[in-house]
Amino acid sequence: MKKQAMYMRLVSSSFSQRKSRMALALVAVGIGAAVLAGLTSVYYDINQKMSREFRAYGANVVLAPSRGGEPWLPQREMEQAVTVIPGENLIGYAPYLYGIVRADKSRLVVVGTWFDQVRTVSPYWRVNGDWPARGSREEAMVGIAVADKLDLTVGSSLRLQDEITGNSVTVSVRGIITTGSTEDNQVFVDLDLAQELLAQAGRVNLAYLSVMARGAELEELAGRVTGEFPSITARPIQQISRSEGAMLEKIRSLVFLVVAVILLATLLSVVTTMMAMVMERRREIGLKKALGAQNRSIALEFLGEGTLLGLVGGMLGLVVGFAFAQVVGQSVFGTYISFRPGVIPLVLAVSLGVSALGCLIPVKFAAGVEPAVVLRGE
Numbered sequence: 001m002k003k004q005a006m007y008m009r010l011v012s013s014s015f016s017q018r019k020s021r022m023a024l025a026l027v028a029v030g031i032g033a034a035v036l037a038g039l040t041s042v043y044y045d046i047n048q049k050m051s052r053e054f055r056a057y058g059a060n061v062v063l064a065p066s067r068g069g070e071p072w073l074p075q076r077e078m079e080q081a082v083t084v085i086p087g088e089n090l091i092g093y094a095p096y097l098y099g100i101v102r103a104d105k106s107r108l109v110v111v112g113t114w115f116d117q118v119r120t121v122s123p124y125w126r127v128n129g130d131w132p133a134r135g136s137r138e139e140a141m142v143g144i145a146v147a148d149k150l151d152l153t154v155g156s157s158l159r160l161q162d163e164i165t166g167n168s169v170t171v172s173v174r175g176i177i178t179t180g181s182t183e184d185n186q187v188f189v190d191l192d193l194a195q196e197l198l199a200q201a202g203r204v205n206l207a208y209l210s211v212m213a214r215g216a217e218l219e220e221l222a223g224r225v226t227g228e229f230p231s232i233t234a235r236p237i238q239q240i241s242r243s244e245g246a247m248l249e250k251i252r253s254l255v256f257l258v259v260a261v262i263l264l265a266t267l268l269s270v271v272t273t274m275m276a277m278v279m280e281r282r283r284e285i286g287l288k289k290a291l292g293a294q295n296r297s298i299a300l301e302f303l304g305e306g307t308l309l310g311l312v313g314g315m316l317g318l319v320v321g322f323a324f325a326q327v328v329g330q331s332v333f334g335t336y337i338s339f340r341p342g343v344i345p346l347v348l349a350v351s352l353g354v355s356a357l358g359c360l361i362p363v364k365f366a367a368g369v370e371p372a373v374v375l376r377g378e
Contacts, residue, residue: 025273026313029351032266033317037347038324039255041337045329059094059121059208059237061222066233072097072203073232075191081229082209085221091210092120095191098205099198101160108146109186110160112194112204115141121210125183129154129175137193140171143184147176160187165199263354270309270358274302278362299363303356310355314348321347 063081065073075095082093097112116134118125132139142152152158152173161168169189177183195201213221218236225234322339329337 021273021277022309025270025309026316028266028269028273029309029313029355030316030320032262032354033314033347033351034320034324035262035317036259036350037318037321037343038328039259040343040346041322041325041340042328043252043255044340044343045337058124059210060214060218061209061211062235062237063093063207063209063225064233064235065205066231072200072205073207075202075204077229077231078204078207081225081232081234082207084225084228085209085211089212089221091212092117093207093209094118094121095204095207097191097194097198097200097203099162099194099200101162101187101197103150103158103160103187106150107163108160110194110197111186111188112191112198113188114191115188118188121208122179124179126178127175128178129173132174132190134190135192136174136190137169138172139174141175141177141188142173143186144176144178145184146187147173152176158187160189160197162197162199165197167197167199169193169197263350267354267358270306270355271361274306274359274362277305278302302359302363306355306359307352310352311348313355314351317351318344318347 063073063078065071078095082090094113094117099110099112101108101110114134115132115136119131127141129141132141140158142150142158146152150158154173154176156173157170158173159168159170171189171193177188189197191204195203211218211221222234222236226232321343322337325337329335
């Protein structure tokens, strides 16, 4: 017990007698631990956060009829298939029913859908005007190309007539959409109205899903839907899925690079500080050796100082790092980063490891101190 008490007294005396140098090393370790804690917390949440951000670019899964079957799906079966996707993964889904109609002398593609879900699944649509409410039978949205062709503006009336059944309906243009894709040449109405107009009650052609998943997880979810509903083929939209995966890998690589650079800088700071302390304490080390101290005890003393430095710096870094993670989460994702208990042992272990590693070179130098030389003042 006396030996342990003396050992702790020797280790703690370095902090009290050399406050400025130890404070500098403590700040370096704390900064390294804070960056590690913050970026690791962000790293754990980045898959979910980035998947949600990527959903602004549109759906990433499409439900379509299986090959060789009918060109449409029963709406009820489509809704049942969507329930296979876990609720926490599903952002939204929008069914689509397509048909050809006449408006004056022009032939147009009419699309029946749920406007509230399209707004969720395709938030990139630019709308001049407003979105119709779900279930509205009097309002429609038209693509910019259709509006230019028929000289339509927000509030204009548009009469649509199915070429096959002869059914017709008159709607008011609530919004004009611009997407830069095929939607610019289409007219969108409520799904129930389209089913009645086209005489396709209870049917849809496709459904687009926005799912928070990527890569193998997305493939697995799509395969689960197809497995439970053989008449439906669920396919990830590969271009979007691959882009998400590539972007996430780049961001993760950047996180690793930043953490590695910060930890390297922390290691160099610890090495520099401990070397300076060894140089200042050469006479003290020489005197201890002259009195019978072994190299092992000298090394344990410096390693104890490094361990205490890493422990204190790691705990400070955890607090600052979690606050740093919240700043990153709010500025980049607009939400808070979840607390991960697994970050605590990781940060403390790395902080202790860096501090102990930073002591190796100074310890080796201290072991080489010759008592006779330093005590003569050489």
